[in-house]
Amino acid sequence: MKLESISFAHRFDSITGSAIREIFKLIAVPGMISFAGGNPSPAALPDEEAAEIAAEQLRSRGKQLLQYGATEGFPPFVESLKDYVTKAVGCEIPAVLPVTGSTQAMDLLCKALIDPGDAILVENPSFLGNLQCMRLYQAKLIPVDSDAEGLLPDALEEAMRTHHPKLLYVIPTFQNPTGRTLSAERRRRIAELANEYGVVVAEDDPYRDLRYDGEALPSIKSFDAEGWVCFLGSFSKIISPGLRVGFIAGDSSIIRKCTMGKQSTDVHTANLNQAIVDQFLRRNLLPEHIRTICAGYRAQRDAMLEELASFPEGTRFYRPDGGLFIWCELPAGLNALNMLQKAVQRSVAYVPGTHFYVDGGHDNTLRLNFSNSTIEQIHTGMAILREVIAEELGA
Amino acid sequence: MKLESISFAHRFDSITGSAIREIFKLIAVPGMISFAGGNPSPAALPDEEAAEIAAEQLRSRGKQLLQYGATEGFPPFVESLKDYVTKAVGCEIPAVLPVTGSTQAMDLLCKALIDPGDAILVENPSFLGNLQCMRLYQAKLIPVDSDAEGLLPDALEEAMRTHHPKLLYVIPTFQNPTGRTLSAERRRRIAELANEYGVVVAEDDPYRDLRYDGEALPSIKSFDAEGWVCFLGSFSKIISPGLRVGFIAGDSSIIRKCTMGKQSTDVHTANLNQAIVDQFLRRNLLPEHIRTICAGYRAQRDAMLEELASFPEGTRFYRPDGGLFIWCELPAGLNALNMLQKAVQRSVAYVPGTHFYVDGGHDNTLRLNFSNSTIEQIHTGMAILREVIAEELGA
Numbered sequence: 001m002k003l004e005s006i007s008f009a010h011r012f013d014s015i016t017g018s019a020i021r022e023i024f025k026l027i028a029v030p031g032m033i034s035f036a037g038g039n040p041s042p043a044a045l046p047d048e049e050a051a052e053i054a055a056e057q058l059r060s061r062g063k064q065l066l067q068y069g070a071t072e073g074f075p076p077f078v079e080s081l082k083d084y085v086t087k088a089v090g091c092e093i094p095a096v097l098p099v100t101g102s103t104q105a106m107d108l109l110c111k112a113l114i115d116p117g118d119a120i121l122v123e124n125p126s127f128l129g130n131l132q133c134m135r136l137y138q139a140k141l142i143p144v145d146s147d148a149e150g151l152l153p154d155a156l157e158e159a160m161r162t163h164h165p166k167l168l169y170v171i172p173t174f175q176n177p178t179g180r181t182l183s184a185e186r187r188r189r190i191a192e193l194a195n196e197y198g199v200v201v202a203e204d205d206p207y208r209d210l211r212y213d214g215e216a217l218p219s220i221k222s223f224d225a226e227g228w229v230c231f232l233g234s235f236s237k238i239i240s241p242g243l244r245v246g247f248i249a250g251d252s253s254i255i256r257k258c259t260m261g262k263q264s265t266d267v268h269t270a271n272l273n274q275a276i277v278d279q280f281l282r283r284n285l286l287p288e289h290i291r292t293i294c295a296g297y298r299a300q301r302d303a304m305l306e307e308l309a310s311f312p313e314g315t316r317f318y319r320p321d322g323g324l325f326i327w328c329e330l331p332a333g334l335n336a337l338n339m340l341q342k343a344v345q346r347s348v349a350y351v352p353g354t355h356f357y358v359d360g361g362h363d364n365t366l367r368l369n370f371s372n373s374t375i376e377q378i379h380t381g382m383a384i385l386r387e388v389i390a391e392e393l394g395a
Numbered sequence: 396m397k398l399e400s401i402s403f404a405h406r407f408d409s410i411t412g413s414a415i416r417e418i419f420k421l422i423a424v425p426g427m428i429s430f431a432g433g434n435p436s437p438a439a440l441p442d443e444e445a446a447e448i449a450a451e452q453l454r455s456r457g458k459q460l461l462q463y464g465a466t467e468g469f470p471p472f473v474e475s476l477k478d479y480v481t482k483a484v485g486c487e488i489p490a491v492l493p494v495t496g497s498t499q500a501m502d503l504l505c506k507a508l509i510d511p512g513d514a515i516l517v518e519n520p521s522f523l524g525n526l527q528c529m530r531l532y533q534a535k536l537i538p539v540d541s542d543a544e545g546l547l548p549d550a551l552e553e554a555m556r557t558h559h560p561k562l563l564y565v566i567p568t569f570q571n572p573t574g575r576t577l578s579a580e581r582r583r584r585i586a587e588l589a590n591e592y593g594v595v596v597a598e599d600d601p602y603r604d605l606r607y608d609g610e611a612l613p614s615i616k617s618f619d620a621e622g623w624v625c626f627l628g629s630f631s632k633i634i635s636p637g638l639r640v641g642f643i644a645g646d647s648s649i650i651r652k653c654t655m656g657k658q659s660t661d662v663h664t665a666n667l668n669q670a671i672v673d674q675f676l677r678r679n680l681l682p683e684h685i686r687t688i689c690a691g692y693r694a695q696r697d698a699m700l701e702e703l704a705s706f707p708e709g710t711r712f713y714r715p716d717g718g719l720f721i722w723c724e725l726p727a728g729l730n731a732l733n734m735l736q737k738a739v740q741r742s743v744a745y746v747p748g749t750h751f752y753v754d755g756g757h758d759n760t761l762r763l764n765f766s767n768s769t770i771e772q773i774h775t776g777m778a779i780l781r782e783v784i785a786e787e788l789g790a
Contacts (some may be wrong), residue, residue: 006593037463064637228396265502266661269639345476
């Protein structure tokens with residue numbers, strides 16, 4: 001029988017995503033100024049420290065690191081991670097599970113909770129990687145409206161009442177893609193609503209430490225009375241995405257289900273990778289490292305904002321207090337998807353905003369990343385984008 | 396609302412597995428002689444080489460390794476892996492995907508193929524970790540009978556005709572838990588049947604290189620005409636399980652679906668871990684390393700076989716040509732599950748065979764691992780087991 005007759009699982013029926021994969025390949029094209037992706041700056045990747053730590057850890061406890069580990073995590077890391085999470089979240093956390101990046105946290109949470117057809121409430125737009133993850137669990141994605149302070153509580157309550165969702169997925173701080181931060185008052189209200197309606201919240205907070213202005217806000221989790229909120233985090237933005245270390249923290253019963261799911265998914269997160277992050281925590285290397293990263297990213301953000309100020313009239317953009325992204329709306333009538341080809345021909349890439357919306361549309365939006373370009377590249381690339389937009393407007 | 400009212404996904408309805416997790420906790424109890432688990436010997440874990448390689452790789456290409464990588468794999472490793480797989484499988488392979496251990500290969504293959512209720516044919520007994528993985532995809536597991544040469548072709552064809560399975564899961568070499576090896580003739584026949592009936596084969600071959608007697612056999616994949624066979628492998632048994640590096644190899648259309656699934660599962664396998672295994676391949680460290688490991692494991696296997704020869708009458712065991720396990724049947728009427736408590740009280744652990752059967756039963760069987768105990772521990776532990784069995788027979 002020819003292999004063409006193979007039938008794949010129905011969970012792939014609604015998955016396309018090839019456009020996105022094509023865009024991400026652009027990042028690697030030599031000479032491309034990429035405002036696509038969410039890559040840290042090469043300067044932010046601590047290669048020397050990692051080399052020293054990896055060698056030291058493998059020499060001092062290599063037999064343990066190279067052996068099978070527990071699904072629950074490498075014990076020293078579980079300990080230091082608990083301290084880290086407690087400080088980040090601002091309250092005691094019953095259980096934490098190290099995972100291979102916060103993408104796996106989302107995958108395991110869906111595995112634990114979602115049957116086909118279950119409703120998940122999402123911000124709109126939201127992180128497309130995790131939207132794809134939820135679609136692979138055949139969830140029904142229900143977009144909830146936001147304003148500049150994030151999710152609208154009335155719209156959220158209405159959606160909880162109408163759709164009986166299993167899960168709410170929210171990125172509270174420097175949201176991907178909009179850069180918006182959920183206000184403290186709304187964080188409290190979201191926790192209350194989740195507790196009232198019995199909805200698990202996936203509070204995905206990977207950009208929390210990348211703050212360039214203002215003060216840190218309390219987590220949604222810190223307002224959680226009964227344990228409905230799970231806090232998802234990652235060391236991808238503050239140490240290294242290539243190491244694939246993140247975590248999910250929350251009530252023991254939910255974390256236990258995620259642990260059972262992980263056992264059948266990849267047995268455990270690699271011990272060496274957990275040990276490297278553990279040493280960053282134990283040696284207290286993060287505060288200084290984060291200060292250095294933030295100083296660089298702040299300057300990159302400001303360079304991009306400066307360029308945007310002189311973009312053609314009708315261009316709107318949101319000034320983020322942190323994170324990696326600036327969200328733009330082009331003058332009405334422009335199409336960021338069509339315009340991408342022209343930008344790429346002149347060696348500038350970005351992600352069209354339509355990909356972040358549950359039902360597409362919003363063709364005049366786009367997401368710009370500033371962390372993975374030098375100040376010079378930002379000035380050059382933004383000048384090219386301005387020209388391309390001006391030409392589109394003139395066409 | 397109290398968190399007790401949470402409802403988890405139905406995929407967990409048939410999952411128990413807590414007995415197994417309890418057994419694996421025994422391995423870590425100080426003083427326990429563990430014939431449970433499938434851990435490599437500490438002597439087989441190359442900590443010094445890994446320390447040197449990790450430091451060298453992070454110093455020479457650390458920025459690349461710590462950055463996001465492609466879901467398709469770290470390019471140098473994809474290259475060296477293709478060579479490795481081509482040699483192992485004995486034929487050209489259209490596509491390989493590095494994954495975090497062969498457990499993830501199975502998870503992704505199920506994600507690509509299995510809708511709830513789909514039938515999967517499995518050996519009986521088989522590797523319980525992957526049985527659990529398939530159950531989490533709500534597959535209908537159909538056991539197929541074997542004899543000393545592995546799966547019975549007539550039974551397999553009958554099962555394909557009756558159940559229209561999506562997938563056949565088979566461990567052809569030094570099977571877990573039985574230690575049996577599928578004959579060359581049956582490998583050919585399985586490939587033919589898979590091609591005739593349009594069934595994807597997951598040929599899971601992690602023990603292939605751990606051969607102590609006899610000659611390597613051709614892979615099932617090498618007899619595959621149309622691309623229905625996927626070859627799953629791992630570096631867990633020949634380099635390190637703690638690094639979590641394995642692969643799935645096969646036709647491009649299937650590997651592409653697995654890659655899409657992986658993108659939403661954990662984005663990519665950690666680059667550092669792929670680079671370490673890449674260096675083991677490029678520096679050609681494996682042949683000598685495998686020779687050393689095999690010499691040790693052969694002696695450990697022989698010590699265990701020697702002890703088994705003087706076990707009470709009615710004990711049957713299978714002499715494996717390689718791998719990590721010896722499969723035992725106790726005299727009729729004995730119950731390995733009940734006996735485990737008594738053995739553990741005397742500091743010896745094993746896995747009751749019933750856990751490896753799709754529908755349980757077979758209470759007088761057990762699996763013994765010899766790779767993670769010294770020769771001395773094997774003699775001591777087996778003497779204790781012999782006593783416990785003798786007492787059970789006398790009771």
